[in-house]
Amino acid sequence: MLELTDVRVSYKKDKPILNGVNLSIPKGSIFGILGMNGAGKTTLFKAIYGWIALEKGQIKLNGDCTKHTNISFLETQNYFYPYMKGIEYIRLVTKGTFDIKLNQIFELPLDELIDNYSTGMKKKLAFWAVFELNKDIVILDEPFNGIDIESVECFYSLIIEMRKQGKIVIISSHIIETLTRICDEIGYLSKGKIDQIYSKENYSKLQTEVRKMIQAKVQNAFLSKGGKPGENNG
Numbered sequence: 001m002l003e004l005t006d007v008r009v010s011y012k013k014d015k016p017i018l019n020g021v022n023l024s025i026p027k028g029s030i031f032g033i034l035g036m037n038g039a040g041k042t043t044l045f046k047a048i049y050g051w052i053a054l055e056k057g058q059i060k061l062n063g064d065c066t067k068h069t070n071i072s073f074l075e076t077q078n079y080f081y082p083y084m085k086g087i088e089y090i091r092l093v094t095k096g097t098f099d100i101k102l103n104q105i106f107e108l109p110l111d112e113l114i115d116n117y118s119t120g121m122k123k124k125l126a127f128w129a130v131f132e133l134n135k136d137i138v139i140l141d142e143p144f145n146g147i148d149i150e151s152v153e154c155f156y157s158l159i160i161e162m163r164k165q166g167k168i169v170i171i172s173s174h175i176i177e178t179l180t181r182i183c184d185e186i187g188y189l190s191k192g193k194i195d196q197i198y199s200k201e202n203y204s205k206l207q208t209e210v211r212k213m214i215q216a217k218v219q220n221a222f223l224s225k226g227g228k229p230g231e232n233n234g
């Protein structure tokens with residue numbers, strides 16, 4: 001069980017980005033973090049991974065403090081050494097313990113320089129490495145950005161496989177449907193907190209609530225301009 005208790009993180013004094021996050025995620029489950037741009041999803045992931053110090057609170061895995069060595073983290077942006085080939089990267093990151101057969105799914109040109117890969121190919125290579133690392137906690141920050149439909153399906157299958165292996169998988173997205181498809185629970189991060197956690201039975205409620213909230217924002221924006229959405233307000 002991964003447990004976050006009253007987690008507070010700030011980049012600037014007295015301006016917390018996370019302000020009292022509480023979460024419990026059991027082993028063998030997929031947890032989605034939904035939130036608008038700038039809500040603090042990446043900050044939360046960096047806090048779990050240990051890249052950012054907590055101002056307050058605790059993050060524990062099975063009662064002990066989390067360690068880098070328990071966690072793999074697929075960042076939104078993936079960074080590679082420019083003069084490395086795909087095969088060299090996967091070999092280096094996994095210390096040689098990867099299953100080459102998985103490239104039948106990813107179809108990466110492993111003997112080419114990663115520098116020549118497309119954005120989606122780089123994402124697939126990074127995802128493959130994260131999968132092979134076989135850690136207790138797997139953090140996937142916007143994993144579906146920039147990949148084709150076939151790869152989206154393949155990522156879904158491998159994420160479900162990780163759940164079967166008993167891992168704690170945490171995924172972020174701005175798009176509800178990418179999360180409702182595979183997550184066991186979804187937390188909505190807003191104003192530094194995860195106020196509500198939605199289970200599968202409540203996903204339609206989550207969708208309705210988020211849509212209403214966005215529509216209200218749009219209405220307000222247009223009203224403050226002196227018109228209604230759809231009208232030409234100059």
Ligand SMILES: Nc1ncnc2c1ncn2[C@@H]1O[C@H](COP(=O)(O)OP(=O)(O)OP(=O)(O)O)[C@@H](O)[C@H]1O
Pocket residue numbers: 011012017035036037038039040041042043044174
């Ligand atoms: N290194 C930093 N220094 C100062 N402020 C930061 C830093 N990193 C992030 N922030 C701020 O923290 C807030 C949350 O950023 P974060 O990247 O965690 O949000 P996010 O939910 O992942 O956003 P997005 O969906 O756009 O990726 C934003 O206001 C951002 O400007």
